[in-house]
Each structure stands twice: as structure tokens, then as C-alpha cells.
Amino acid sequence: MPTTASAPPxxxxxxxxxxRGLAVLLVVLLHAQTALVDSGLExxxxLSAVNAAVGSFRMPGLLLVSGMLLTLSLRRPAGEYLAGKLRRIAWxxxxxTAVMLPLFGWEAGLEPTWWLNGAHTWFLTVVFVGYVLGLLLKPVPPFVIAAMLFGAAMLVDPEAAAGSAxxxxxxxxxxxxxxxxxxxGAGLGRxxxxxxxxxxxxxxxxxIVTGDWARRAVEAGxxxxxxxWPVMTMSVIGVVSILWLLAQIPDNPVMRAFAWVGRHSIVLFVVHYPVIRLLRRVEAIPDGLPGALLLFGAGTGVSLLLAAAYPWTRYLFEWPQRSGTSGASRRRTRTSA
Known part of the structure; x- marks a missing residue:
């Protein structure tokens, strides 16, 4: 009887x-806008309206879609499962996170919370911990875990403590x-x-509810x-609704282009922010929409170039595979990791 590890992807x-592609591009757009504000520009x-409208579905959506692959990943042997997450997420x-140190100060690297919060890499921290918890709590229904995590989050108030606390x-x-x-996402994955x-x-x-939620966010700024719980519920409803809507669109070149971006979302996610942080130091950057689009174009452009050169830049985004790993194993990793 064949093992689950040898099952076809x-x-x-x-x-x-x-x-995933749309969401990560919206993350780049958000950081382009906030970079202007951080630099004292207008x-x-x-873009403020766009960022407000999609804010409830951007990061929650990226996490939810990542979680939808958990059940598939858990079919692998535990050692192979963990090795894949270490190679493709932890690395x-x-x-x-280390690359960002020169931009934020080398002394930040001495703080343990830097390696967990980072500047923008905290998303990968959450994904990695999610996959580890998924393995450790495999018998527990995902929706139960989600409810416990949301309940705990509502008890936490970071602003109530100062400094390292x-x-x-x-x-x-x-x-x-x-x-x-x-x-x-793990619960919905099946x-x-x-x-x-x-x-x-x-x-x-x-x-309709999703559209109205986005409209209210724009009005509120x-x-x-x-x-x-209401915010969580509306985020989930919105993400699922948008996923359903995208699934109704026939395959076409535009969809395939965004899907390609989505398959290389890790590249865009980690690369765009240091590019934007470096470029925002240039005094000639204009205010408003032109400046934000310039930063967005630079962050996206450099990221897409590195994604297109993935065979040569792979080591920047995943730990090199052992030479003895079979091609079939690599294909399984790309399909469901």
C-alpha cells in the first residue's frame, strides 16, 4: 500500500x-503609502481609501489561504513536514529579518523580539508557528484552535505595557x-x-455585506x-466571498499573471520592504500618489526580477535542497508547501 508521502500532488x-498575488501586491501598496508618511511627505x-477598503481582507486573507494548505502538508511524514517548513519559511x-538590521540599527538584533516581530517578516513568524502548532495539535479540530487563539488575542493589550514587555x-x-x-483557513481547507x-x-x-464593510472602512478613513468577534467574522466572510468570486472568473492571461505573482509571493513579501525603505531616503521623491506609485513600482519591480530569476536566487528564499532529494519530492514541495 503506498504511503501518503508518495501520493501524487x-x-x-x-x-x-x-x-495570494493580489493580497501581497496590496501589502506592497500599503508599505509604499506608509513610507511616504514616515518620511514626512503627504x-x-x-491610496488611503484603497488601503482602508481592503485592510480587513489583506493580511487575514494571506493567513487564511496559507492555512488552507495545512491539511495537505500534514499528510507528509513529520520529519519531511518540519524540514520543508524550516527550509521554505524559517530560512x-x-x-x-537580518537583512533589515542595517536599516533599523544593528543593536535591534540583540533583542529577541526583533527576530519575532522583525519589520515586516512577522508574517512568516506567524505562518511558521501555525504550521508547528498544526503538527503538535493535529488531533484538535482547526476551528477549535482558531477560537482559542482569537479568544486569547482579545485578552492581550500591547499598549498596556512599556518597553520589552x-x-x-x-x-x-x-x-x-x-x-x-x-x-x-485550515478548517476550511477540506x-x-x-x-x-x-x-x-x-x-x-x-x-453585499463584504462590500458594505469595505465602504464603511473608507468612510471611517x-x-x-x-x-x-465581529471584526473577525467580517474578515472571514470577506475573504471567503472574494475567494469565491475569483473562482468564478475563467482562466485567462490576467488571472495567470496574478497567479504567478501569488506563487512567488514569498519573494515579493520579503524583498519589497527593504527596497522601499532604501528608496524613501531619496529627497527627490514626490508627495502623494506619484511618490507612492514610485515606491510601489520600485518594490514590486525588484521583487519580480528576483522572482523571474528564481533558479539563480532560490537560496535567498529557501534553504538549498539536499542533492540527494528526488525531483518528485521537489514537485510535491512546490505544489502544497
């Missing part, structure tokens, strides 16, 4: 990759709140192939970042 789902009202997390609480807050979305087949009458109300 399932094909990638286009709409999941498209969502923000773009247009870029540590490497690119506040930093540790921030780590805990991110691990629990965003970890909750990871395990919601139905991911059924999601596109939900009849449209059942999705009309969730789509920010997305609701409070850690409450």
Missing part, C-alpha cells in the same frame, strides 16, 4: 494563487490574532475544492483593526 488552484487620499524569515505582548497579539485566521461550486444565490448576501 494535487494541482494548484488558480483562484487561491490569484488571491499621503495619497486615493527566509531569519535571513530577511510591550514588545513581547505584541508578539503574542500577532501570534494569536493572525494565527486564528491561519487555523480558520472544502477548498468545493468553494467554487457554491451556488451564486448563497453568495449574494456575503458579497481606516479599516477596523480592533480584535473583536
Amino acid at each position: 494535487r494541482p494548484r488552484l488558480l483562484w487561491m494563487d490569484v488571491y 499621503r495619497s487620499p486615493v 527566509p524569515w531569519l535571513l530577511w 510591550g514588545e513581547w505582548l505584541l508578539v503574542l497579539e500577532r501570534m494569536t490574532w493572525f494565527g486564528g485566521f491561519f487555523f480558520v 472544502w477548498r475544492e468545493d468553494l467554487p461550486r457554491i451556488p451564486w444565490p448563497f453568495m449574494v448576501l456575503p458579497l 481606516r479599516f477596523p483593526a480592533e480584535e473583536t
Whole structure:
């Protein structure tokens, strides 16, 4: 009887990759906008509205989609499972957290919380911890884990403590709140192939609610970042609704382009921010929309070049594979890691 490790990989789902690609591009856009503000330049009202509208679905969506692959990954032997997460998540997390040290000060590297919070790599911290918890708590239903994490997040208040205590609480807050979305995705993962087949009458109300939530965020000038059950519920409804909507779009060159970005989302995620941080020091950067688009274009452009050169830049984003690893094993890693 064949083992689970030798089972043929399932094909990638286009709409999941498209969502991941769109979400990571929106992260770049957010950081381009905030870089202007951090530099004392004027923000773009247009981009402020965009960032407010998508804020509830951007990072929660990236975590939820990542969690949808947990069940598939857990079919591997534990050693292979952990080795894959160390190679493809822990390595870029540590490497690119270290890359940010010259921009934030070398002394930051002496703080343990830097390696967990980083500057933008905290997302990889949450994903890695989520996969480890998924293995350790394998018998526990993912939705139960999600509920416990969300409940814990609502008890954490990083602003209530100063100094290093506040930093540790921030780590805990991110691990629990965003970890909750990871395990919601893990719970939904078993139905991911059924999601596109939900009849449209059942999705009309969730789509209307999602649109209204985004509209309210634009009117308020920010997305609701409070850690409450209603905010969590609306984020999940919004992410699932957008995933369903993307799944209804026929395969076409535009969808495949965004899906390619999604398959290389790790590259865009870790590379864009140091590029933006370096470029924002240039005094000639204009205010508003032109400046934000310049930073967005630079961060995205450099990232896409490194993604296109992945056979030569792979070591920047995953620990080199052992020479004895079979091609079939590598294909399994690319398909469901």
C-alpha cells in the first residue's frame, strides 16, 4: 500500500494563487503609502481609501489561504513536514529579518523580539508557528484552535505595557490574532475544492455585506483593526466571498499573471520592504500618489526580477535542497508547501 508521502500532488488552484498575488501586491501598496508618511511627505487620499477598503481582507486573507494548505502538508511524514517548513519559511524569515538590521540599527538584533516581530517578516513568524502548532495539535479540530487563539488575542493589550514587555505582548497579539485566521483557513481547507461550486444565490448576501464593510472602512478613513468577534467574522466572510468570486472568473492571461505573482509571493513579501525603505531616503521623491506609485513600482519591480530569476536566487528564499532529494519530492514541495 503506498504511503501518503508518495501520493501524487494535487494541482494548484488558480483562484487561491490569484488571491495570494493580489493580497501581497496590496501589502506592497500599503508599505509604499506608509513610507511616504514616515518620511514626512503627504499621503495619497486615493491610496488611503484603497488601503482602508481592503485592510480587513489583506493580511487575514494571506493567513487564511496559507492555512488552507495545512491539511495537505500534514499528510507528509513529520520529519519531511518540519524540514520543508524550516527550509521554505524559517530560512527566509531569519535571513530577511537580518537583512533589515542595517536599516533599523544593528543593536535591534540583540533583542529577541526583533527576530519575532522583525519589520515586516512577522508574517512568516506567524505562518511558521501555525504550521508547528498544526503538527503538535493535529488531533484538535482547526476551528477549535482558531477560537482559542482569537479568544486569547482579545485578552492581550500591547499598549498596556512599556518597553520589552510591550514588545513581547505584541508578539503574542500577532501570534494569536493572525494565527486564528491561519487555523480558520485550515478548517476550511477540506472544502477548498468545493468553494467554487457554491451556488451564486448563497453568495449574494456575503458579497453585499463584504462590500458594505469595505465602504464603511473608507468612510471611517481606516479599516477596523480592533480584535473583536465581529471584526473577525467580517474578515472571514470577506475573504471567503472574494475567494469565491475569483473562482468564478475563467482562466485567462490576467488571472495567470496574478497567479504567478501569488506563487512567488514569498519573494515579493520579503524583498519589497527593504527596497522601499532604501528608496524613501531619496529627497527627490514626490508627495502623494506619484511618490507612492514610485515606491510601489520600485518594490514590486525588484521583487519580480528576483522572482523571474528564481533558479539563480532560490537560496535567498529557501534553504538549498539536499542533492540527494528526488525531483518528485521537489514537485510535491512546490505544489502544497
